[in-house]
Amino acid sequence: MIQASAVPQKGEIDIDPQYEQELEELLACCRTHLPAVDEDRIRRAFRLSYWAHRNDWRESGERYISHPLRVATIVARDIGLDDVSVAAALLHDVVEDTELSLDLIREEFGEEMATIIDGLTKIEGVFESQQLGQAENVRKLMLSTASDLRVILVKFADRLHNMRTIEALPKKKQLQKASETKKLFAPLAHRFGLFTIKSELEDLSFKVLDPDAYSHIVERLEEMAEKREDYIERFIEPLAGRLEEEGYEFEINGRVKNVYSIHRKMERKNKPIDEIYDIFAIRVILQSEGKEGKEDCWRVYSLVTDLYKPLPERFRDFISVPKSNGYQSLHTTVFGPGGRRVEVQIRTQEMHEVAERGVAAHWKYKEGTENVDEEMERFLEWVRDLLENPKPEEATEFVKEFRLNLYDEEIYAFTPQGDLLTLPQGATPVDFAFKVHTEVGMQCIGAKVDGKMVPLSHELKSGDQVEIITSEDQTPNPDWTNFVVTHKARSRIRKWTNEERRKAVELGKEIWAKEKDRADLEISDQDLQGVAHELKFPDLQQLFYEIGKGLYEPDELIDYIKGNNQGGGESEDQVPDEESLQEQYEQFLDAAQTTDNQTLVVNGEVQEDLAVNYASCCNPIPGDEVFGFVSRTGTVNIHRSNCSNASDLLVNQADRILDVDWSHQKDVQFVAALRLMGEDRVGMVNDITTVISKNLKTNIRSLTIDTEDGIFSGTIMLHVSDLEHLQRLIDRLERIDGIHGVYRFKE
Numbered sequence: 001m002i003q004a005s006a007v008p009q010k011g012e013i014d015i016d017p018q019y020e021q022e023l024e025e026l027l028a029c030c031r032t033h034l035p036a037v038d039e040d041r042i043r044r045a046f047r048l049s050y051w052a053h054r055n056d057w058r059e060s061g062e063r064y065i066s067h068p069l070r071v072a073t074i075v076a077r078d079i080g081l082d083d084v085s086v087a088a089a090l091l092h093d094v095v096e097d098t099e100l101s102l103d104l105i106r107e108e109f110g111e112e113m114a115t116i117i118d119g120l121t122k123i124e125g126v127f128e129s130q131q132l133g134q135a136e137n138v139r140k141l142m143l144s145t146a147s148d149l150r151v152i153l154v155k156f157a158d159r160l161h162n163m164r165t166i167e168a169l170p171k172k173k174q175l176q177k178a179s180e181t182k183k184l185f186a187p188l189a190h191r192f193g194l195f196t197i198k199s200e201l202e203d204l205s206f207k208v209l210d211p212d213a214y215s216h217i218v219e220r221l222e223e224m225a226e227k228r229e230d231y232i233e234r235f236i237e238p239l240a241g242r243l244e245e246e247g248y249e250f251e252i253n254g255r256v257k258n259v260y261s262i263h264r265k266m267e268r269k270n271k272p273i274d275e276i277y278d279i280f281a282i283r284v285i286l287q288s289e290g291k292e293g294k295e296d297c298w299r300v301y302s303l304v305t306d307l308y309k310p311l312p313e314r315f316r317d318f319i320s321v322p323k324s325n326g327y328q329s330l331h332t333t334v335f336g337p338g339g340r341r342v343e344v345q346i347r348t349q350e351m352h353e354v355a356e357r358g359v360a361a362h363w364k365y366k367e368g369t370e371n372v373d374e375e376m377e378r379f380l381e382w383v384r385d386l387l388e389n390p391k392p393e394e395a396t397e398f399v400k401e402f403r404l405n406l407y408d409e410e411i412y413a414f415t416p417q418g419d420l421l422t423l424p425q426g427a428t429p430v431d432f433a434f435k436v437h438t439e440v441g442m443q444c445i446g447a448k449v450d451g452k453m454v455p456l457s458h459e460l461k462s463g464d465q466v467e468i469i470t471s472e473d474q475t476p477n478p479d480w481t482n483f484v485v486t487h488k489a490r491s492r493i494r495k496w497t498n499e500e501r502r503k504a505v506e507l508g509k510e511i512w513a514k515e516k517d518r519a520d521l522e523i524s525d526q527d528l529q530g531v532a533h534e535l536k537f538p539d540l541q542q543l544f545y546e547i548g549k550g551l552y553e554p555d556e557l558i559d560y561i562k563g564n565n566q567g568g569g570e571s572e573d574q575v576p577d578e579e580s581l582q583e584q585y586e587q588f589l590d591a592a593q594t595t596d597n598q599t600l601v602v603n604g605e606v607q608e609d610l611a612v613n614y615a616s617c618c619n620p621i622p623g624d625e626v627f628g629f630v631s632r633t634g635t636v637n638i639h640r641s642n643c644s645n646a647s648d649l650l651v652n653q654a655d656r657i658l659d660v661d662w663s664h665q666k667d668v669q670f671v672a673a674l675r676l677m678g679e680d681r682v683g684m685v686n687d688i689t690t691v692i693s694k695n696l697k698t699n700i701r702s703l704t705i706d707t708e709d710g711i712f713s714g715t716i717m718l719h720v721s722d723l724e725h726l727q728r729l730i731d732r733l734e735r736i737d738g739i740h741g742v743y744r745f746k747e
Helices: 017-033 039-052 066-079 083-090 102-109 111-129 133-147 149-164 171-191 195-209 211-245 259-269 290-307 349-357 359-366 374-386 392-406 429-436 438-442 478-482 487-518 525-534 540-548 554-566 578-593 646-652 684-695 723-734
Strands: 250-256 280-286 330-335 341-348 410-414 420-424 444-449 452-454 466-470 600-602 605-607 612-614 626-630 636-640 660-662 670-679 700-708 711-720 739-744
Touching: 017 039, 017 066, 017 083, 039 066, 039 083, 039 102, 066 083, 066 149, 066 195, 083 111, 083 149, 102 111, 111 149, 149 171, 149 195, 171 195, 171 626, 171 646, 195 211, 195 259, 195 349, 211 250, 211 259, 211 280, 211 290, 280 290, 280 349, 290 330, 290 341, 341 349, 420 429, 429 438, 429 444, 429 466, 429 487, 438 444, 438 487, 478 487, 487 540, 487 554, 525 540, 525 554, 540 554, 626 646, 626 660, 636 646, 670 684, 670 723, 684 700, 684 711, 684 723, 711 723, 723 739
Parallel strands: 280 341, 612 636
Antiparallel strands: 250 280, 330 341, 410 420, 444 452, 444 466, 600 605, 600 660, 626 636, 670 711, 670 739, 700 711
């Protein structure tokens, strides 16, 4: 490792003028966006980073120093932290990628900087090795957060710049990084309240994972831009006039929602973009502060609803009851010109900064004070709660809860004493009980909502008053995990269940040892394992568990073992049982979608003799963006890049991913699925099948139709040669009278 004495001093490093200029731009950005700037610290960090990376280059062909410079700019401008974080961003890769040591960082910049750099180095090591799997990576991220929030905030900036320059990476790495960003970094940024960064991370990953869908939405937004801007101006003009008359200092604008959120809305509502009307929102930002600012928000709400008729059911008050990440605003939906529904958001400038920058804005506003803001404390409590379970093998459950309610809305319920508790949407009385206290959850036997008894699986709503009924004799029911939604409830129930299982296994071992000795039976653990498999137990643990719980009598086991010994042992040529035959039959059916010796381009080379399976979860066809996944039998499973299973495979099993592309396919048919919606009229099915089978000479594999209130929806499985063939089918079906929509079906 390099010592501090070996590092050139100021004036001894020959720095490219281009990067000197970028440093000056970074410092100017810091002066604008940070409350205080130690320019000497930032200049020293830049010089050290420049020298440490002097021989390093990025995949794009740029000097490596361009990356830490741009990460530092994101930290200063888009997150708005402090100068320590900016300096740490400049040095975030030096311990990981160069010969500089953490001790040198500590000696030159102090313990605070060293702690942040150490956290960033550990995070990067985990993600590069992939050794612990995706679930444990999440826990590592959160552990770093618990030590210093700035670690994860700088990491967000690092990931954002990497995603902005992702085109320079090979396709396989692009898919891996994009999947990881979509599944982990974007939702985590959302939970930190970093709306701007979350939105860009979502869009950049969506652009890589589903480029066609991304391009389609962007193109339609551009085509509709002029008409949309005209409408926003018509909506804003009278409102701005009223605000000026009342003497408010304000900003007002129309904000188009990010591409990925529009895509999610299209999928959720199963509608094309032309039928999604709330793709923008009007935002009013007031310059007043504190109590006066909150009161002004309500006064402006009154002005808005005087001008435009509101939809009462679409009103949300996040000022009185902020979201758990600190977000505050009034939301309402009104009927604008032409009867169009328009969302309006009203907030103060301080609320706006928290909405855009989340905990980073809290950091800014609370800097130098001893007391942590209430919302910040709630956030840190959430982090600590998620980290209570230390076992890596249980980290997958942690991630399930993590993803479950990061994007979800929240509800607000009250205790009988009037205390307010925040819970994710879909929470039940059991979730509420564990939120109150772990012991209340463990001993919960019933619940009253607004004075009435309800099932423990009852879904709570905002405003409910919840009373939990407990008993010292009650223990958790494992079935509760089927309906609870919070990590705390789920993890406590599972922990109790696992402990009860462990006790039962230990008891089962003791009972078996006594009964085996009583029967004067000698059998090794290896032989007993074989007997357990013969009796259809998955393993010895399950056998001992059932003995311990009284579900399986040890005498039966003894009789079975003695009976086999007397019969001379087990025959090697066993007749397959019904379950085995059924499994073999299902494998045979699955093989119908498997085609051997397909010509594919794998890692840039044409492969003639390759066992290939086209995944039924997404039904890829030539022309789709795809990747290959090597199964344990050696077969290459081909998935679409936007397949519902793609993210898990790309992130968690990256070593089995192949770069795959289509080559020329001869006389090969692929299964594709289409979903249709339209009018339920006489002859509709005949028209559909005529277009497919007769006009376009395409074989139908299956057709299902459901009708309700004069509308039908259906799914067609058919054989096509490539994406162009499928598109011709879609275009022709859309021209049938009464068809409202034809969409490619993703299972």
